[in-house]
Amino acid sequence: AQSVSQHNHHVILSEAASLELGCNYSYGGTVNLFWYVQYPGQHLQLLLKYFSGDPLVKGIKGFEAEFIKSKFSFNLRKPSVQWSDTAEYFCAVNGRDSWGKLQFGAGTQVVVTP
Amino acid sequence: KAGVTQTPRYLIKTRGQQVTLSCSPISGHRSVSWYQQTPGQGLQFLFEYFSETQRNKGNFPGRFSGRQFSNSRSEMNVSTLELGDSALYLCASSLRDRSYEQYFGPGTRLTVT
Numbered sequence: 001a002q003s004v005s006q007h008n009h010h011v012i013l014s015e016a017a018s019l020e021l022g023c024n025y026s027y028g029g030t031v032n033l034f035w036y037v038q039y040p041g042q043h044l045q046l047l048l049k050y051f052s053g054d055p056l057v058k059g060i061k062g063f064e065a066e067f068i069k070s071k072f073s074f075n076l077r078k079p080s081v082q083w084s085d086t087a088e089y090f091c092a093v094n095g096r097d098s099w100g101k102l103q104f105g106a107g108t109q110v111v112v113t114p
Numbered sequence: 115k116a117g118v119t120q121t122p123r124y125l126i127k128t129r130g131q132q133v134t135l136s137c138s139p140i141s142g143h144r145s146v147s148w149y150q151q152t153p154g155q156g157l158q159f160l161f162e163y164f165s166e167t168q169r170n171k172g173n174f175p176g177r178f179s180g181r182q183f184s185n186s187r188s189e190m191n192v193s194t195l196e197l198g199d200s201a202l203y204l205c206a207s208s209l210r211d212r213s214y215e216q217y218f219g220p221g222t223r224l225t226v227t
Contacts (some may be wrong), residue, residue, distance in 0.1 A: 011225050032213050044204065044218040051213040090157065099177040100162030100168045102206075107156060 002027045004093050006105035021076040021108050023091030033074040034092040034102070035065055044090070061085070062083050079112065086112045101104055115141055118207050118219035120161040126225045132193040135222045139186050139207030145169075147155060147216060148180060151202040160203075163188050192224075201227045 007022035025031065035047040048059025055067040065076045074091060089107040119138045127133050141144050147170075148160040159172040163182035166210055181188040187209075202223050206216035 008144075012206075032215075034215065036218075043220040044206075046215055046217065049213055049215050093216075096215055100145055100164065100169045100208065100210070101159045101172070102147070102149075102216060103159070104149075104157035 002074045002095060002103040003040045004013060004091055004103050004105040006089075006091050006108050008108050009106065011108060013110065015083055015112055015114055016080050017112075018024060019076075019078045019085070019110065020089075021089055021110070023074045023076065023105055025072050025074065025091075025093045025103075027095045032094050032099075033065075034066060034094075035059065035063070035074075035076050036090045036092060036104075037087045038090065038107075039087045047076070047089075076089045078105075081110075081112045083112050083114050086110060118205055118217055119203050120203075120219040120222050122222060123164045123220065124223045127195050127225060128227055129195055129197060131195050132191060133195060133224060134189055136161075137188045137190075137205030137206075137207075137219060138204040139188070140217055141215075143207035143217070145208040145214075146182060146187050147206045147208070148188070148190050149162075149204040149206065150174075151204055151221070152189055152200075156203070160190065171174055171220065188196045197226050200224060 003026045026085045032051040034049045036044045050067045058064045090104045145164040147162040162170040166182045177193045182188045202221040204221045206218045208216045
């Protein structure tokens with residue numbers, strides 16, 4: 001069965017620090033990978049996605065993620081965070097058996113302090 | 115383009131009642147998926163509809179059902195509400211193209227008392 005594991009549940013950083021959130025998935029076939037963000041009081045927004053091609057993908061607001069197929073990982077990074085990056089981040093996967101079903105990780109709450 | 119809209123935004127129901135939630139997808143999107151978000155279980159997939167047909171289903175009891183109309187709007191229904199059904203119910207729409215990325219609405223906050 002598909003599963004998605006996010007390594008950290010809570011991360012606290014200072015502004016200008018670098019951020020890396022880990023995501024590992026378990027699925028044997030072709031997958032698409034996503035990172036979503038949920039800012040306080042707002043709905044889920046797509047940060048970036050990978051479905052083929054260059055394994056290093058760039059998204060909105062300076063975020064990027066690297067797909068490492070051999071490690072079943074899709075880690076999210078941002079070189080320098082801002083207070084406005086405080087949010088919950090979700091890794092998600094869909095696979096060929098069920099493209100319409102996103103399997104989400106548990107989420108990582110990121111707090112950026114001024 | 116307008117985003118995914120969901121109505122109502124907030125709902126309070128009593129245990130044993132039933133409820134119907136509505137979702138209007140982004141114009142041109144024909145796939146609609148529903149998710150339940152709770153602090154304990156996180157985001158869980160309920161079902162997906164495409165062309166008025168259920169294409170995928172999650173592990174929820176039969177009290178949870180849905181449908182899709184010819185204009186791609188979708189509804190989900192929960193019958194015989196239980197306290198544990200209190201959650202944020204999210205709808206997402208998709209073009210159902212290669213990447214199958216989904217765009218989420220603001221959700222309906224359901225409280226069962």
